[in-house]
Amino acid sequence: QAKAGGGNQFRLFETNMAERTRNHAALDSQLRQAVERNEFVLFYQPQVSASTGQIIGAEALLRWRSPERGFVAPGEFLPRAEENGMIVPINEWVLMEACREAKAWHRMGLCHLKMSVNLSPIQFQRVNVAALVVKALAATELDPRCLDLEITENIVLEDSEAVIAALQQIADLGVSISVDDFGTGYSSLNYIKKFPLDRIKIDQCFVRNMVENPSDHTIVRTVANLGHSLGLTVVAEGVETEAQADLLKADGCDVMQGYLYGKPMPAQEFTALVSASARIGLTA
Numbered sequence: 001q002a003k004a005g006g007g008n009q010f011r012l013f014e015t016n017m018a019e020r021t022r023n024h025a026a027l028d029s030q031l032r033q034a035v036e037r038n039e040f041v042l043f044y045q046p047q048v049s050a051s052t053g054q055i056i057g058a059e060a061l062l063r064w065r066s067p068e069r070g071f072v073a074p075g076e077f078l079p080r081a082e083e084n085g086m087i088v089p090i091n092e093w094v095l096m097e098a099c100r101e102a103k104a105w106h107r108m109g110l111c112h113l114k115m116s117v118n119l120s121p122i123q124f125q126r127v128n129v130a131a132l133v134v135k136a137l138a139a140t141e142l143d144p145r146c147l148d149l150e151i152t153e154n155i156v157l158e159d160s161e162a163v164i165a166a167l168q169q170i171a172d173l174g175v176s177i178s179v180d181d182f183g184t185g186y187s188s189l190n191y192i193k194k195f196p197l198d199r200i201k202i203d204q205c206f207v208r209n210m211v212e213n214p215s216d217h218t219i220v221r222t223v224a225n226l227g228h229s230l231g232l233t234v235v236a237e238g239v240e241t242e243a244q245a246d247l248l249k250a251d252g253c254d255v256m257q258g259y260l261y262g263k264p265m266p267a268q269e270f271t272a273l274v275s276a277s278a279r280i281g282l283t284a
């Protein structure tokens with residue numbers, strides 16, 4: 001192929017490969033430093049009850065405050081961190097920090113708030129995730145019922161017996177488990193009855209155009225019905241407009257998350273928002 005395209009094309013390919021490797025090596029060492037220097041922070045995005053409008057919890061979303069690059073979004077470094085294994089220490093920190101923050105909110109009197117934390121399938125390959133959860137709960141004294149762990153459908157590609165066992169141990173602690181980005185992963189629906197699940201999160205790609213696009217709306221409604229038939233709580237992600245929210249409520253979605261209710265924000269802003277909405281009577 002490279003030969004048929006002539007020497008130039010081959011050289012171009014070679015250069016890109018070398019460049020890729022150099023970029024990876026640079027990112028790898030920056031990520032290692034980031035862990036050592038504690039350059040990660042968590043932002044929190046509200047999750048709102050569809051029926052009451054009350055903020056019932058938050059999703060913790062990772063941000064890297066790089067001295068060289070400024071705030072870096074997870075999409076720019078997590079795929080590499082999953083490839084090079086750095087996701088393990090990074091996500092261990094995320095879990096501990098999110099539990100610590102949730103406990104701090106409870107101590108402030110915001111006792112009802114639940115914290116959702118994203119997990120990576122790589123963690124289930126490499127470490128005992130249930131033991132990590134036990135450790136984080138013990139260290140922070142967080143009520144397990146106030147912790148929710150988000151997994152993606154791609155976790156099914158891992159050794160599913162081992163994953164099911166780990167998830168069952170976590171569920172037995174009283175921690176809830178959500179399927180994130182539902183409908184976008186590489187898996188059949190078969191896992192949904194075998195895994196100890198509590199919630200499904202309808203991916204934002206279906207919510208985005210559901211008002212204009214009848215097929216997307218049908219998918220959203222069908223996923224909501226599926227979730228409810230299985231006894232699961234249904235969460236909608238990426239809710240940006242009132243029109244979307246109205247349809248999602250009509251379709252029976254239980255929990256809403258998206259820019260309409262708040263972007264991911266620093267902890268202080270989040271607690272201020274919760275307190276302010278409580279004062280004006282939006283929350284209990």
Ligand code: C2E
Binds near residue numbers: 060180257259
């Ligand atoms: P996710 O878990 O599906 O999180 C939702 C993403 O959608 C977040 O992007 C959030 O900022 C964005 N979002 C929320 N509402 C809206 C909206 O109304 N409109 C639009 N356009 N976007 C919205 P973010 O923070 O960049 O995170 C991207 C992904 O990175 C997350 O997707 C999650 O898969 C992953 N991630 C984030 N933090 C962690 C972490 O601590 N550990 C792991 N393993 N993955 C993480």
Ligand code: MG
Binds near residue numbers: 059118150180
């Ligand atoms: Mg998530």
Ligand code: MG
Binds near residue numbers: 180181201203204237
């Ligand atoms: Mg998602």
Ligand code: MG
Binds near residue numbers: 181
């Ligand atoms: Mg996502």
